[in-house]
Amino acid sequence: MKILVISDVHSNLNALEAVLKDAGEFDAIWFLGDLVGYGPDPNECIARVRGLPNLVGMMGNHDIAVLNEIDVRDFNQEARQAIIWTQSVLTPENQVYLTSLSEMKVEGQFTLVHGSPRYPIWEYLMDVFSARSSFEHYQTDFCLVGHTHIPVIFQQQVKFPNVRLESPLINQKIDLQARAILNPGSVGQPRDHNPMAAYAILDPHNLTWECRRVPYDIAAVQARMQAVKLPERHTTRLSAGW
Numbered sequence: 001m002k003i004l005v006i007s008d009v010h011s012n013l014n015a016l017e018a019v020l021k022d023a024g025e026f027d028a029i030w031f032l033g034d035l036v037g038y039g040p041d042p043n044e045c046i047a048r049v050r051g052l053p054n055l056v057g058m059m060g061n062h063d064i065a066v067l068n069e070i071d072v073r074d075f076n077q078e079a080r081q082a083i084i085w086t087q088s089v090l091t092p093e094n095q096v097y098l099t100s101l102s103e104m105k106v107e108g109q110f111t112l113v114h115g116s117p118r119y120p121i122w123e124y125l126m127d128v129f130s131a132r133s134s135f136e137h138y139q140t141d142f143c144l145v146g147h148t149h150i151p152v153i154f155q156q157q158v159k160f161p162n163v164r165l166e167s168p169l170i171n172q173k174i175d176l177q178a179r180a181i182l183n184p185g186s187v188g189q190p191r192d193h194n195p196m197a198a199y200a201i202l203d204p205h206n207l208t209w210e211c212r213r214v215p216y217d218i219a220a221v222q223a224r225m226q227a228v229k230l231p232e233r234h235t236t237r238l239s240a241g242w
Contacts, residue, residue, distance in 0.1 A: 003202040005184045007032035007114070007146025009049070010062070011039030011086065012188030012238075015197040016048060018216035019187050023199065028053070030107070030202070032146035032184070033060025033114030033121075035098070037079065038234045039188055040224035042066075042086045046094040059101035060114040060146065061121050066090060067098055070121075078231035085230060108204055109178075111138040115147045124148050128163040131181055135163070141178035144202075150192045151185035151200070151211045168211045176207040184211065189234075195241035 004026040009016050029052045036042040037060075049055065064070050065083050072080045103120040105112045116123035116130070117138035124147055125131050131154035134143070153166040156179040168174060176182075185198025192198075196213040203209075218238050225235045 001028075001203060001205050002026045003204060004029045005032070005144060005200040005202050006030075006187050007184055008034045008060070008149050008186035008188060009039075009045050010034055010037050010186070010188035011042040011045050012197075012221055013039075013041035013044045013048065014216045014218075014221050015188045016045055018214045019197050019199045020048075020052075022212065022214040023201065026201070029055050030110075030112055030144065031055065031057045032112060032144055033058040033101070034062045034146065035060070036066050036086050036090070037062030038082050038230070039221065040228055040230060041221075042089065043091055043094055045188075046097055050097055056105060056107060056112060057101045058105065058112055058114050058146075059098075059103050059121065062086075063098050063101060064121060067095065078233050081231055082234060085228065106140060109141040109207075110202075110204065111140045111143040113143065113145055116145060117143050125152075125154065125181060125183070126150075128154065128165050131165070132163045134181060135179060141180075142176060143181045145181060145183050146186070148183060149186035149190055150183060151198050152183045153209075154181040156180065168209070170211055170213050173208050173210040176209050182209060189238065190241040193241050195239055 004023045066086050113120040116125050116134045155164045184200035187197045196215050201210045222235045
């Protein structure tokens with residue numbers, strides 16, 4: 001079985017289409033949150049994702065902010081500006097779709113969230129210290145997260161109460177070992193200094209995980225962002241992946 005795992009599309013249609021083309025055929029797609037925010041294509045990205053087969057979709061902090069279910073003042077000024085713009089263009093149908101996304105879901109051996117199993121919407125798992133406490137908040141062998149925009153694996157040690165951080169190699173299939181927290185990185189706004197769109201392929205039966213990267217037309221996205229006057233910082237960062 002082949003599951004496409006994506007996160008943090010952030011209204012970047014070019015990156016999303018590049019990932020879907022590169023991934024080829026898949027049996028299901030698990031989306032880990034933040035369809036919208038930052039980018040110029042919120043309606044197009046929602047329409048594309050919601051039409052994919054066997055979709056499991058999670059709620060991200062930008063998704064819930066667009067719905068006015070959290071205070072936009074909790075975001076920095078530029079992120080807040082992008083959220084307010086997204087609210088102004090989002091169709092009623094797509095607003096309803098965002099409300100259908102889940103905060104946490106269990107699929108077999110996998111727990112799915114956006115941020116962390118402790119705080120599904122907001123918490124960033126950036127280091128072994130935050131990850132260590134997260135292992136106490138889910139019961140499955142594996143947890144899939146997004147939010148940080150960085151591909152990473154946190155592996156719980158068997159014999160010691162420690163957690164190891166691993167940066168997976170690209171296009172290298174690895175065997176999963178329980179227990180682990182896995183992040184596929186960001187489709188629409190990578191932040192690991194690699195501007196290529198990031199995603200992962202999961203085989204839940206053979207327990208393998210493969211991180212992948214794919215280039216896309218960044219200049220075209222930047223031009224659309226500039227046309228609707230989205231923050232320049234969000235526009236320029238796409239070129240360098242930060």
